[in-house]
Amino acid sequence: MAPSSTVTKSRDVLGTNALRPDGAQKVQGSFEFTSDMHAENMLWGATLRSPHPYARIVSIDTSAALALSGVKCVITASDVPGKLTYGLISSDQPVFAHEFVRYMGEPVAAVAADHPETCRRALALIKVAYEVLKPLTNPEDAISGSHDPIHPDGNVIRHQRIIRGDQAATGAVVVEGEYVIGMQDQAFLGLEAALAIPDPDGLGVHLHVATQWLHEDLSQISACLGLPAEKVRLTLGGVGGAFGAREDISLQVHCCLLALKTGRPIKMQYSREESFFGHVHRHPASIFMRHHADLNGKIIKIDARFVFDGGAYTSTSPAVLINGITHTQGPYKCDNATVDGYAVRTNNPPCGAMRGFGVVQACFAHESQMDKIAAAVGKSPVEIRLINAMATGDPLITGQIMESVAPVARCITETDAIPLPPSLDVNADELELPGGSGLTSSQSNIVRGIGWGVSMKNLMYSEGFDDFATARCTLKDGVASLKFATSEVGQGFVTLAPQIARSVLGVDDVLIEPIDTEIGSAGSTSASRQTWMSGGAVDGACRLVRERLFHHVGKIHNIDPLRLVIEGTDVVDQMGTFRISVADASDGIEISETFEHHHRKTDELDEHGQGNCHTAFAFVAHRAVVDVDPDLGLVKVVQIATAQDVGRVLNPLSAIGQLEGGIAQGLGLAVMEEIVMKDGKVRNPSFTDYLLPTALDAPDVVAVMIEEYEPQAPLGAKGIGEPPCISVTPAIVAAIRNATGKAIERIPVRPQDICL
């Protein structure tokens, strides 16, 4: 099973560069990803998908596929025994399309067969007759009502306003823009995969799956299977990245259905093309913003309108919308605001969670606006941001008071203090020029630009969701075992959890038990929340165990347990001379405690968008330096300087990895990555046509971690996963504007946006 191993490296406590316990397996190729799993007598599963963005299903004929040698079963909507739909927030997405297909790539049927190639041939033999309908692809048509509802729940998924302060407030300076954000793909490397093993009695199933949230999957899967939850067990298979794309159901239900129907283990694994259709993407969005400011550049009022294209089904669109509009102001003070936000349903691919979750879109708009204010009042990008920088205690446009540590000004000044890179070497290799290996830029054409982006990001879930995490710690003979359902997707919770146990309990050896649904939920590995939430749960469980260990030692040695502390790997009487190693103290006993960590309660927004809807926030500043060939429209990102508010660094090596990785994804959105749509059809579902940053595209990253202990966080540490990818995108675009003078309001920036 994937993430389970004994860690014997000593004293890798909190704050050290503890190494990944799965690192050796991963570099040797012996780590078991879900796609590496096999079972005796296993069959392969595959999915038939709609070629049309919108069509009525007239008929489905599976007989030819069933007749193919090697095919064991074919299933469609009529084979779903339980609930016909699923969904994270609204259960509006069919397990298999029935009556209508509402996006290109929607599942229509699935097959089980003896070989992946047999599956492919069987899918080709399923005859589906469609009556093709005119797709709804323009989000504005969903709002205006000019297109008939494409789903019984209507074409507007959610509408929310924020009305704050003086609605008539105006400023001497008014700047505005209409910003467009393209559809980004998470593009994790490890494709969707699962192995479903039916129980011998055929009445239950065990699913090994690469997911972000085992318990949420469990409840959605069991409902669709028509099975009680205890008949469905989930174990986390090795996960090859996630970034939001594994929060929704993809192949889980299909795989279990095929296993229950055939009575044999089923392995399903998407191809890269299928993956582009099989998971939700980052919402494309149109954002209008108008800022009123005084002559000094201080923000007086913001008017904004957000339209998020949710695609065919709800997924997490309502929450993405709220994240977007509640971050309209960014990390800046603002007393007056009028914001109107829509998440709408279209026949485009469903969109949902991706790293940054609605804030990426908002940030591109508000940071572009900040530069416009700066230009209008004659200030520098740094000055304008410092003038408006938010601080702890400031009210947000939702009326919520910023209670988190908010070192916004420090993020900006510390980023500003990072030295700029040297100018482009006259003898620079072609590979270092915009366009890279294309060898198309010439030195004489290249212009350098500098740009800024600063962001605020909410941590954990919002709007009243009781977002808790569970962990169990068992201490026996000097070894701590940790049990949780926290998805390890690459972020490093399997490194952090043992660090916590070593710090709290004074143990060296920490075992991580299999990550599965045999314990309470840990919530999702998303929203920059697991260090805070599951970290808090592991910390809490270890503290409970420690308390019992002290009582045990105190009783045996006749010492008041309140006098005992952990020092290194010993239990020590801090008012005397008694000392015993934790290993000896726990010899022959077993202490086990389970802890649930809940963060403070949040509220829903009222009709005016007012309410304490978020839990906590983190901040970051990015400064980008780019080289641009204005004639060819090519961009090379030279350097990203950043200072990030992290609360406290728990593992410097893991932390820098999150910052650099997030920056690369934000760079992708700035200048490379877009799922190109035409009439509801995806035009580039492959790594040949959807371009990702390579080693040659990676900028030099110079990072500063701003450590101001966050008292609300169990370990003093904020989540650090999402902030790195948020404001780096507008910083890069600002740098391109700075180099070219072009008023670019769309991401990703394409060559034609620069050179035409």
Added chain:
Amino acid sequence: MSTNEFYSLRVNGRTHQVQDSWIGESLLYVLRERLGLPGTKGACEQGECGSCTVLMDDAAVCSCLVMAATAIHSEIVTVEGITTETTLTDVQQNFVNEGAVQCGFCTPGLIVAVHHLLEKNPNPTELEVKEAISGNICRCTGYGRVFAAVEATIRSRNSEK
């Protein structure tokens, strides 16, 4: 699937019999599904991401683009064959030490690519390193820690001379 092809492949210094194979199977599929060598990963099927990198007659290739049946006369090395030792190579250890591994899905391909690079060019410039691994997509790390791992390996190899 009618599967009746028989051939043998030389992988990691051993001769493996491939039985009952469909002739269209890629080298990647045969390594993973027939020879019990799942260390090599598939992530794009188009030779774009490098996750499936193996050495074929001492050239780094994307095994997803090679038909297994055409590799019958070649010496193939996968991540499992990078070392015969039970301990990690310096490259592998530095990947772990320098934080170059997160989800780890791209890692086997990168390990093969970096070993191959340093064998051909023991002292690559920073740019040569970037170019050599630019065919290996990593979505987690942003490459910074990967560069650090390669640099650490070059440094330690040079100091041992």
